[in-house]
Amino acid sequence: MTAIEIRNLSKSFGAVRAVDDVSFTVEAGTVTGYLGPNGAGKTTTLRSLLGLVTPDSGEALVNGRRYAGLDHPLNEVGAVLEATSFHPGRTARDHLRIMTTAAGLPASRPDEALEQVGLADAARKRVGGFSLGMRQRLALAGALLGQPKIFILDEPANGLDPAGIQWLRGFLRHLAHDTGAAVLVSSHVLAEVEQTVDNVVIIAKGRLVRQGSLAELTGNGGGAVRVKTKDDFAPALRAAGAEVEEVEPGVLKVRGLDAEEIGRLALDQRVLLTEVAHERSDLQSVFLELTGEGAGA
Amino acid sequence: MTNLIRAELQKLFTTRLWWAMALVMLALTSLGLVFLITTAGAPAPNGQPALPALDDPAWLPLALSNANGNIFTMILGIVLMTGEYRYQTITGTFLTTPKRGRVIAAKLGAGVIIGAFFAVVSLLFTAVVAVTAVLIGGGAVDLTANRIPQLAVGVLATMILYALFGIGLGALVRNQVAALIGGIVWAFVIESVLSSFPALQTVGKWLPGGAAQALMSIDFDTGLGESNLLPAWGGALVLIGYALLFAVVANLTTTRRDIT
The missing domain is CATH 3.40.50.300 (P-loop containing nucleotide triphosphate hydrolases)
Incomplete structure (x- = not known):
């Protein structure tokens, strides 16, 4: 019960x-x-x-x-x-x-x-x-x-x-x-x-x-993937259904695809990636993100 | 229910209020007795004795009616209920006993025991002092005459019923200070006016204080005219009616209120 x-x-x-x-x-x-x-x-x-x-x-x-x-x-x-x-x-x-x-x-x-x-x-x-x-x-x-x-x-x-x-x-x-x-x-x-x-x-x-x-x-489910590349990779990612945010020149924050899918896409597109990493957002950032305010932290 | 009543008694006897209240009650009773003893048989200005003398059989009942500490059992009743809200212990009480009507019932049960306890303490203290005074004053003591048993039962019943009255009032008002001030002003000022003057007793006899007087059949000639009170059993019924009314209203309100 x-x-x-x-x-x-x-x-x-x-x-x-x-x-x-x-x-x-x-x-x-x-x-x-x-x-x-x-x-x-x-x-x-x-x-x-x-x-x-x-x-x-x-x-x-x-x-x-x-x-x-x-x-x-x-x-x-x-x-x-x-x-x-x-x-x-x-x-x-x-x-x-x-x-x-x-x-x-x-x-x-x-x-x-x-x-x-x-x-x-x-x-x-x-x-x-x-x-x-x-x-x-x-x-x-x-x-x-x-x-x-x-x-x-x-x-x-x-x-x-x-x-x-x-x-x-x-x-x-x-x-x-x-x-x-x-x-x-x-x-x-x-x-x-x-x-x-x-x-x-x-x-x-x-x-x-x-x-x-x-x-x-x-874990990975809730987080984004951080991708570093000098190539113009964002359009391809978006075409694959991902949500892409350019954090700084050459650094993308990608949601909706995991690291393996991003790597495979890069291979298909002949894009050179210098870094692919899950942003291991700990619960704290999930918490702040989801509640939409910094209260109580 | 026995467990709940025992828990309510523990609540009272594990804090210091009860013996402070007992001491104040005995102090006030002593003051009254000192007054009654020193003025016994003293002539009033017009030459008539204002109060019976110590050896007059009418003195002992008068002294015994002085044992009535209903104000104290009313205060204890109010605190037994409002203390839960003041210190937020009501949360724990309702967590332990979520059927809230049972909590009110247990408090009323405890109120009967607390009222009886205080009445017995007050009556015993008064009896020892008053009987001693009568014997020293050369009078004879007969505890079965002059309505003394009825008076003792009246004091007991009144003090019990005022405890219940206080619990009902406390459950209704919840704010401790407001309930205490309201209860004391009511008992000391409004009621004593309405139940002392015979002209006002048509109203006063239906109030708790007038009912209490009727219960003890205190109809000494106060020089204000003949008393207009209910019979003793009528007084008891009126007091029980008030206690029940308050308890039922309190039960209906507290069971519905959120505890936040």
Whole structure:
């Protein structure tokens, strides 16, 4: 069964179309990065998935059901939303104890979850004195309480220091690849998730821009080919259906043909190429290209 | 549901508000008792005793009605609900219990326990002080006479129902400061005017404060004329009606609102 399924989801707030006909799925055992600039509609999508926001149309399902219909939601889905949702006067452990009680989980879970996220030492400290990074870890501990197989995390790297981000990457990979969980993690900073995710879904201005595996998006498929030649090769390339851009005299950026096709065409046309190389655009440039703005980088 | 009610109680008892509220309640109750003890039997300017003396059987019920700390259970009720919005813990609460009506129901259940707890604390404290005062003042103590059991039950019921009233109000208003100010102004100013003057009691008796007075059958002659209150059972029904009305309205609104 598909762990997470978003189907034609739309949601407006007043005149603002926050999410516009978005569809994607997340399978068990994979980490999917949900990427887009701030305000792209990521949080609204995730909150719809968690039953906090009612979509105008479409569906957002976990394990094939609406979140609001789950009898034991913490056992199925672990969620990390913004890191501010704690009572400052309550200790970390008490925060988790309340969730544990309400969900009817074993009383040992709070301490185990705190141990798992490296917060055991701060268990009896009031959350008011926590750094943003500690709050993120506490939120993650809350998501782990019911030992679910689906994780939904909204910007979990916010406020983490480089060591914390490193730890988070490893932890998310461990959840997906070792325990078989489906992980959906949103971010507006590509670099944070680039080394973690298996699949990427990119959203901008409420609309889905691109989705695919990391390999598809970073590999040759999406990139252009850089061709160096002193001959007049552009007309032939265009005739073959390619999109050609002269970056500088003698250097062409070619889309629509791969290096082999370009080489074959050059051979046919008796054109001398001095360089043929795939522009290995990393995800970052794909991201910027697709979202059409530099926001969040 | 038992788990959810226990979780709601944990929410209150894992922060510091509850004992601050208990201390303030006992401090105010003490002030009232000091006033009642020092003015007991003191003659009013016109020569009539304004208040019964300590050895008068009518003094103890008067002292006991002073135990009513409904304002505090109302505040706790308001905070139990609005605190979730103030600190955005409502997100986690609805993630743990996505069936939102169950959350409201659990809070009302917890409100009954919290209201009863505070009522018992206040009644016990008042009883110990007041009985001691009566014995020192040379009076006899009979806790079954002079409507004392009815008064005690009235205080208990009133404090419970005000907790529920606060929860309903909080769910409706959501903004903590607005709900607190609104609730306190309502209870201290508007209601006390409307339920104190017999001429206004035609309206006041239908309000929570008037209903609470009816429940305890406090109809001491305040010199303002004869009271016009509902019977005790009528007062109880009016209070339950308000709590239910607020809860239902709150349930209808919170279940439909997006949490963003």
